[in-house]
Amino acid sequence: MTDKTKSILLITPDSNISDLIGSALKTDGGLKIETQTETLAQMNGRAVKMMSDHDVILFQTSPNNMAEITAIEALTASRRPGTTLIALVDGNVSLSQVRALTHAGVDEVLPLPSTEEDLDGRVLKLARAAAVKPAENLSRGRIIAVTQARGGIGSTTVAVNLADQLVGTRGWGGRKSGRKVALVDLDLQFGTVGSFLDLPEQDSLLQLALDGVVPDANFLDQSMVKGPNGVSVMPAPSKFAPLDSLRPDQVAAILDTLCQSNDFVIVDLPRAIVNWIEPVIQRADELLVVTDMSVPAIRHCRRLIEFFTQDNPSLAIDIVVNHESRPLLQSRVHREAAKALERKLDLWLPHDARAATNAADRGKPLSLTAPRSPLGKAMGRLAQSVVNRQQEQARRQGSTKE
Ligand SMILES: Nc1ncnc2c1ncn2[C@@H]1O[C@H](COP(=O)(O)OP(=O)(O)OP(=O)(O)O)[C@@H](O)[C@H]1O
Ligand SMILES: [Mg+2]
Structure with missing residues (x-):
């Protein structure tokens, strides 16, 4: 500069x-x-x-x-x-x-x-x-926010495994990409990232909510817990915190600070729309909406897209279809959903209860429990698409950074 x-x-x-x-x-x-x-x-x-x-x-x-x-x-x-x-x-x-x-x-x-x-x-x-x-x-890190079209659809599974795949370990003895990745569980009241990764309880978000302080790099250094494979995680509080107890400037500071020291910051969003979601959406380089093909879920996706793009029209939003393998030929239902959402359906995660349950029960990402399972491989492709989008944007901006 x-x-x-x-x-x-x-x-x-x-x-x-x-x-x-x-x-x-x-x-x-x-x-x-x-x-x-x-x-x-x-x-x-x-x-x-x-x-x-x-x-x-x-x-x-x-x-x-x-x-x-x-x-x-x-x-x-x-x-x-x-x-x-x-x-x-x-x-x-x-x-x-x-x-x-x-x-x-x-x-x-x-x-x-x-x-x-x-x-x-x-x-x-x-x-x-x-x-x-x-x-x-x-040169700042890239923020990927993950939200859901309905409860229990798999957005935390996506956030956890996307963060893990971006670090880049390919199973046992695999090579690391050298990327630094942070994962923030902003599902303040019902967040499950900590249990998906079997992490010790960490109540920094609750402390922020109660004390009202704006976090700095020092605070965040002490607040992040190292997950398997080296992802830095800020879990949701283990105790109940009112949804509106966080402020937009606190959330903005968390993201801005983490962006300075990480290549990717993955944010698991709550289902409720609260005022501190706005700074996440303003900063997000990509928003992933996890859905299935049911009519209510697609309708809710559409509403979410309209809501989030109202003030952020150029926000990059991608749809992740969970519980369904990529079809060879898209059916009428797929085509109608793609039309309603004004997006191609490119990201698919198969229904794979065995791999998903085993990973969740063992508190580990899929790359460590079932890297060759259909869901494990699909998570790798999802992470690759996120990296491709970053490279495409960097090329457009004439930057040499990946
Ligand atoms: N592709 C899949 N195949 C089979 N099971 C899956 C798949 N994706 C997620 N699951 C399982 O579905 C359950 C809900 O997943 P998850 O907690 O990620 O959903 P969520 O959208 O974050 O839910 P919540 O609304 O509670 O935040 C978990 O038991 C998870 O293991
Ligand atoms: Mg969740």
Whole structure:
């Protein structure tokens, strides 16, 4: 990271928007803002030339317009490492339009602010963070949040074994990947990560909830328990804690601190939607929703996706279908589910009661109890897909980090 003044190029045909964002960002002395009052497509290639002088390109766009998509692709094709592209879109865009933008290479898609209050939110924070800390953003660990479409569907099984597979031990005597992985059980009241890994009780989360302190690196160092294979785990409290006893800034601090010293931070989310989930979703690089193919579960998945993308439209959400092997040909039910969720169904975990029960009973991950079982192998493929997504994103950002 250099100490030169960081620069934002703001492109919008709407002078109200440019005034709103321009004047808000100008209050930050460390930032330089250049504004173009036209669309990206109207700039007709000039944006590509101007891009090399800026750290963040913040532009208003319409994903319906092919000329805009082409202009975005031209930008992403020639951007240098560390340049962040943030699209501002009308709040009514569909999920598939947001996906078209991220597919074209946009890093973040945010709703267009209409009032000064909207501006206090993500647009400004993101533009400032991206401009001031590009190098740090690229090197921080990746946050993968795991949630469920219904109780008992297998989200903790996924979180535990994903963390384990990312460390990379391949069974007895296997090689390690060298990745550092943290696993945080935020299922505050009903969390079972500790028993899945047979860990000693650790009540740091309860202490945070009761004392109200914001945790630092020192606190977290002492709070994490080493699980099998070297995953650092923060288990849920062993005693009852009210759901609203944690605060969003405490959860944000846990994740930000763990990201600095780990390559991956896996978060097992509670089923209830509480206010401290927002900082997890804001920071998540990927959200895995574990489901089966039942109609109520798919409906709930759809509701979760709509809820989480409302304020975070570019959040990468992947569906994990549990208790079902990948079909050779997808049935009508699969196709309808994929359509309802506006996503391909790529991640499948077979029903494998023997391996799942044995691992849970022995308090160990599948890589240590049944690495060659159908479920053990499928967990390896799931972890590989998470690594592939990271590499794809790193390539898009021109980073050399895995
Ligand atoms: N693919 C699978 N095949 C067979 N059993 C499974 C599979 N995945 C999970 N299980 C079993 O299902 C049970 C519930 O799994 P898990 O605790 O991971 O679900 P959850 O979604 O986290 O539940 P909760 O709502 O309690 O948080 C466990 O006994 C687990 O071993
Ligand atoms: Mg669970």
